[in-house]
Amino acid sequence: xxxxxxxxxxxxxxxxxxxxxxxxxxxxxxxxxxxxxxxxxxxxxxxxxxxxxxxxxxxxxxxxxxxxxxxxxxxxxxxxxxxxxxxxxxxxxxxxxxxxxxxxxxxxxxxxxxxxxxxxxxxxxxxxxxxxxxxxxxxxxxxxxxxxxxxxxxxxxxxxxxxxxxxxxxxxxxxxxxxxxxxxxxxxxxxxxxxxxxxxxxxxxxxxxxxxxxxxxxxxxxxxxxxxxxxxxxxxxxxxxxxxxxxxxxxxxxxxxxxxxxxxxxxxxxxxxxxxxxxxxxxxxxxxxxxxxxxxxxxxxxxxxxxxxxxxxxxxxxxxxxxxxxxxxxxxxxxxxxxxxxxxxxxxxxxxxxxxxxxxxxxxxxxxxxxx
Amino acid sequence: xxxxxxxxxxxxxxxxxxxxxxxxxxxxxxxxxxxxxxxxxxxxxxxxxxxxxxxxxxxxxxxxxxxxxxxxxxxxxxxxxxxxxxxxxxxxxxxxxxxxxxxxxxxxxxxxxxxxxxxxxxxxxxxxxxxxxxxxxxxxxxxxxxxxxxxxxxxxxxxxxxxxxxxxxxxxxxxxxxxxxxxxxxxxxxxxxxxxxxxxxxxxxxxxxxxxxxxxxxxxxxxxxxxxxxxxxxxxxxxxxxxxxxxxxxxxxxxxxxxxxxxxxxxxxxxxxxxxxxxxxxxxxxxxxxxxxxxxxxxxxxxxxxxxxxxxxxxxxxxxxxxxxxxxxxxxxxxxxxxxxxxxxxxxxxxxxxxxxxxxxxxxxxxxxxxx
Numbered sequence: 001x002x003x004x005x006x007x008x009x010x011x012x013x014x015x016x017x018x019x020x021x022x023x024x025x026x027x028x029x030x031x032x033x034x035x036x037x038x039x040x041x042x043x044x045x046x047x048x049x050x051x052x053x054x055x056x057x058x059x060x061x062x063x064x065x066x067x068x069x070x071x072x073x074x075x076x077x078x079x080x081x082x083x084x085x086x087x088x089x090x091x092x093x094x095x096x097x098x099x100x101x102x103x104x105x106x107x108x109x110x111x112x113x114x115x116x117x118x119x120x121x122x123x124x125x126x127x128x129x130x131x132x133x134x135x136x137x138x139x140x141x142x143x144x145x146x147x148x149x150x151x152x153x154x155x156x157x158x159x160x161x162x163x164x165x166x167x168x169x170x171x172x173x174x175x176x177x178x179x180x181x182x183x184x185x186x187x188x189x190x191x192x193x194x195x196x197x198x199x200x201x202x203x204x205x206x207x208x209x210x211x212x213x214x215x216x217x218x219x220x221x222x223x224x225x226x227x228x229x230x231x232x233x234x235x236x237x238x239x240x241x242x243x244x245x246x247x248x249x250x251x252x253x254x255x256x257x258x259x260x261x262x263x264x265x266x267x268x269x270x271x272x273x274x275x276x277x278x279x280x281x282x283x284x285x286x287x288x289x290x291x292x293x294x295x296x297x298x299x300x301x302x303x304x305x306x307x308x309x310x311x312x313x314x315x316x317x318x319x320x321x322x323x324x325x326x327x328x329x330x331x332x333x334x335x336x337x338x339x340x341x342x343x344x345x346x347x348x349x350x351x352x353x354x355x356x357x358x359x360x361x362x363x364x365x366x367x368x369x370x371x372x
Numbered sequence: 373x374x375x376x377x378x379x380x381x382x383x384x385x386x387x388x389x390x391x392x393x394x395x396x397x398x399x400x401x402x403x404x405x406x407x408x409x410x411x412x413x414x415x416x417x418x419x420x421x422x423x424x425x426x427x428x429x430x431x432x433x434x435x436x437x438x439x440x441x442x443x444x445x446x447x448x449x450x451x452x453x454x455x456x457x458x459x460x461x462x463x464x465x466x467x468x469x470x471x472x473x474x475x476x477x478x479x480x481x482x483x484x485x486x487x488x489x490x491x492x493x494x495x496x497x498x499x500x501x502x503x504x505x506x507x508x509x510x511x512x513x514x515x516x517x518x519x520x521x522x523x524x525x526x527x528x529x530x531x532x533x534x535x536x537x538x539x540x541x542x543x544x545x546x547x548x549x550x551x552x553x554x555x556x557x558x559x560x561x562x563x564x565x566x567x568x569x570x571x572x573x574x575x576x577x578x579x580x581x582x583x584x585x586x587x588x589x590x591x592x593x594x595x596x597x598x599x600x601x602x603x604x605x606x607x608x609x610x611x612x613x614x615x616x617x618x619x620x621x622x623x624x625x626x627x628x629x630x631x632x633x634x635x636x637x638x639x640x641x642x643x644x645x646x647x648x649x650x651x652x653x654x655x656x657x658x659x660x661x662x663x664x665x666x667x668x669x670x671x672x673x674x675x676x677x678x679x680x681x682x683x684x685x686x687x688x689x690x691x692x693x694x695x696x697x698x699x700x701x702x703x704x705x706x707x708x709x710x711x712x713x714x715x716x717x718x719x720x721x722x723x724x725x726x727x728x729x730x731x732x733x734x735x736x737x738x739x740x741x742x743x744x
Contacts, residue, residue, distance in 0.1 A: 175624075175625045175628045175629060175632075176625060177623070177624075177625055180623050180625050180626075181625075185622055185623050185625065185626055186622065186625075186626045186629060186741040187625035187626055187628075187629050188629045188632065188633075215742075216741075218629070250557055250558065251549070251552050251557050252547075252549075252664075252665045252668045252669055253547045253548060253549055253552050253553075253557060253558075253559035253665055254552075254557055254558045254559055255664075255665075255668070256547045256559075256657075256660075256661040256662070256664040256665040256668070257547060257558060257559050257560040257590070257657065257661055259661065259664055260547075260560065260655075260656075260657060260660055260661040260664075261560075263655075263660070264655065267655075278651075279650075279654075282651075282654035282655055282660070283632075283635075283636065283639075283654055284632075285628075285629065285632060288628075288632055288635070288654070288660065289628040289629055289631065289632040290628070292624075292627075292628040292631055292632075292664065293624045293625055293627075293628040296624045296627070296628070296668075297624055298624075369558040369588075370587075
């Protein structure tokens with residue numbers, strides 16, 4: 001039960017505190033709505049566990065000038081006086097020990113644990129910006145959703161961060177919508193974290209868990225880093241499938257069957273290409289729970305319903321419904337299909353393949369259930 | 373893919389046919405809407421695989437007189453001339469090789485495989501009725517949802533059938549709504565079947581699968597009989613939990629978290645009390661898919677939403693919304709709670725316990741997420 005888990009955590013962190021040296025300094029890279037929600041959580045925990053963490057959490061904020069109470073003000077200045085990110089997470093007050101720092105190299109150089117919450121297209125650029133400033137022996141946690149799929153390979157953003165910065169990087173992912181987490185609506189998340197012996201032994205899974213665990217944000221720790229990262233990307237493909245079923249009006253049994261088959265293909269993909277633990281996808285928040293949330297609602301599901309009902313091409317719907325943004329599930333289905341074709345394993349993923357063919361090759365949506 | 377699986381099945385059944393002796397005779401006990409839908413499936417497969425099965429499938433139909441085209445007619449006579457169960461599955465035509473037989477002992481005495489689809493309160497009585505008439509060496513498959521929970525023990529209906537008739541009994545369960553299956557809407561099911569050496573070796577898992585597999589009704593065979601049976605009972609408790617979350621307006625992340633925690637408690641219950649395979653609940657239709665369907669809609673979910681929104685006691689809502697029928701999820705929560713208390717394991721099932729306390733002991737629904 002929660003209270004039991006909580007007192008266990010308190011006992012644990014007090015032990016950790018006694019064993020530890022200098023308080024661990026936390027930095028959060030990014031201050032969008034998810035970044036600010038994560039910084040709020042880290043700030044709450046840094047304050048609650050001063051025996052482990054330095055109380056001040058630095059959040060790197062890209063400096064912008066915004067209109068505020070009739071004048072143009074810097075976003076960092078507003079945040080540091082009001083503790084509210086008035087541009088990206090309006091109406092949520094962060095604890096006052098979260099400090100918005102506009103200097104990305106300063107944040108990286110002072111942090112023992114660096115939490116990454118930036119849009120995925122900026123990851124490499126920021127790695128280059130902080131080049132040479134990363135604190136020796138520090139570790140990273142990536143809260144960036146998804147993976148980067150090329151024809152030959154699938155890259156986890158945690159691997160990109162590790163490659164460019166030298167920091168060991170774990171992954172946090174789950175059924176987490178930033179606005180709901182920020183408003184402390186109960187949910188769960190999964191952290192994949194399995195550092196080898198070269199990583200500072202102070203940064204145990206218990207310390208990482210203590211940094212993110214809140215009564216409203218439950219953390220499960222697993223060793224399967226790739227599995228955690230893949231769940232958040234592949235579920236978007238399945239959500240398109242669930243939307244197709246709903247668009248066709250096939251009913252809840254068919255929908256849950258397509259979701260189950262999708263979950264099995266997510267599991268199989270992780271197993272075949274990353275040797276993932278079979279249980280991550282089917283037992284953890286980053287797998288089954290995130291999949292369920294995405295298939296209940298969300299833009300992938302909604303666009304797929306509209307796709308079936310209007311029979312307009314997806315690029316037209318993306319313009320009409322998403323202001324020209326690419327639909328993640330459709331884009332991922334395309335990338336994953338090219339990757340599977342390259343590796344000659346298309347036939348092992350009939351649902352992923354069918355969704356690709358329906359969206360991009362004119363296969364009738366009605367045929368979905370005949371080919372899976 | 374479906375077509376591949378199908379041709380594999382055809383090759384397999386042709387081998388089976390050559391190896392087999394006399395065609396296997398199929399009986400279906402029960403002709404409600406689920407019984408008729410199952411008899412339709414068995415009839416289709418018996419006709420499709422004459423090398424394995426006797427083409428005629430006998431469906432035991434409790435004889436009733438019903439008004440039909442201006443006169444009072446026997447339900448069996450109408451069925452055998454129209455191939456439609458006009459009382460319990462109107463509008464669905466069964467194949468003409470399904471024969472409605474009003475003599476329960478005749479059905480049991482002629483059947484090599486006896487498929488049970490009767491309301492659970494009649495199981496024992498029917499076992500007594502057919503006492504002495506069961507064909508020697510025959511096996512059974514129970515399609516009866518749920519389990520029977522007493523304070524000291526949980527009984528599977530498959531065990532009840534086995535105990536009273538001596539037939540080995542497997543279990544079929546999944547995300548299957550009778551009306552949707554009967555109308556050939558795509559779904560999946562799981563069959564738990566693991567006979568020991570004393571059972572006629574002709575009744576292989578492949579034969580059982582061939583009896584139920586349709587392109588619109590996908591069968592997965594597992595050995596974990598208890599896991600299959602438990603899924604269909606315990607998911608109703610979790611559906612009440614999902615309804616409480618929706619009634620409180622907590623959002624899809626919280627809902628998927630409660631569903632995931634519920635799935636883990638279902639898995640744990642099976643593991644602790646029946647040594648079930650951990651994968652049955654999280655990978656099969658009888659577990660995760662049936663749970664999803666039940667949490668998307670259905671009476672357990674709807675009643676729980678109404679319970680939270682009106683704060684009326686459940687027995688009042690049962691009267692108002694279910695015509696006085698007991699809400700399965702609530703009743704199962706109560707039985708399971710008494711069972712867990714008896715075995716001193718309440719603390720291992722915080723979600724099941726919370727749902728019991730909310731429905732029966734006046735715990736505020738808002739406290740759900742504080743205690744799980």
